[in-house]
Amino acid sequence: MGSRNTRSEGVLASWNDERGFGFVTIESGDKIFAHISAFPSRDVRPTPGERISFAEGYTTDGKVRAHSIRYLDAPQEVPAARRSRPQTMSYVVLVAFAAAIVLATATGMFPSWVAALYLVASIACYVAYAIDKSAAQNGQWRVSEGALLGIGLLGGWPGAIVAQERLRHKTLKSSFRQAFWGTVALNVLVLAVMATPLRHYVFDLVRLMLSTTSA
Template sequence: MSNARPRPPLATPDRPGRDLSQPLPPALSWIALLVFAVGIAIAYLVWGLAWWVPVLYGAASLVAFAAYGIDKSAARRGAARISEQTLLLLGLIGGWPGAIVAQQLFRHKTRKRSFRRVFWGTVAVNVLLLGVYVYLVAGGVFGF
């Protein structure tokens, strides 16, 4: 006998072929956001991260937040949507903190497993690139 929980259906009768699963616990998203905020604050205050980096994240986050809100509204109305590629690109260029807030507040893009996987992959790539930048430039290796 298996202890595995039954998985929810990948599709519903009204929307066949949807890749739905249980959303991740919201606390994981909020914790990731908190860890990032603390990390970027430390990089700014201790290692001299350029002022424009947090500003870039803030501006990109506002755009991503708005895009998720617009897309959720369009989904409810059955109107033209913002493509997943656009939402993912906004996250990749630094808007992922705003995207996380929007996902949680609007309950948007939290159940589609394929989107979540790619989204968190773009977050990892973005944070990795920021870490390399902090190490090489702000951390003093090149001292720009």
């Protein structure tokens, strides 16, 4: 994404907090797209009516968007429910799950390939989130939400949590968040079933499928 060295000023005319973007109106009356990733971190979310300065950036297809945004006014007081909070619970779930997988593998409850599957899927999921965020910033073809949720459902959700928090991506859209945690619950439920004697039948089925595929 290219950019100019000069900075412009404008007013945040609209803001979609769920989707994480809005539009800035400049003196000429033109509106410039602004994504949440271009704003500096603070406790209060961007609010319509705030004055900001920014550098004009250009996506690969020539579209203009604001980047390197700075606030020109002190942040307005907003209800506590709208303030950004650290996602402590997400990391608690992640750490508890990792500890459970390590313990289950060490005691022989699960074969080592189960932990390896989660690791590989998590790396793939993190990469998918990173690609999607880069595409969102540059106005390019996005990774579908279905694909992100699908990789998470197959065991990549730990990597998705890390990506969401580190990249500040897919943390605002409530419908996606609900679907995401639904896939987490489903994945953990399946894993819990595998902790019962039924796991032997599941493992035998997986081995049969793998042998059939390689034949």
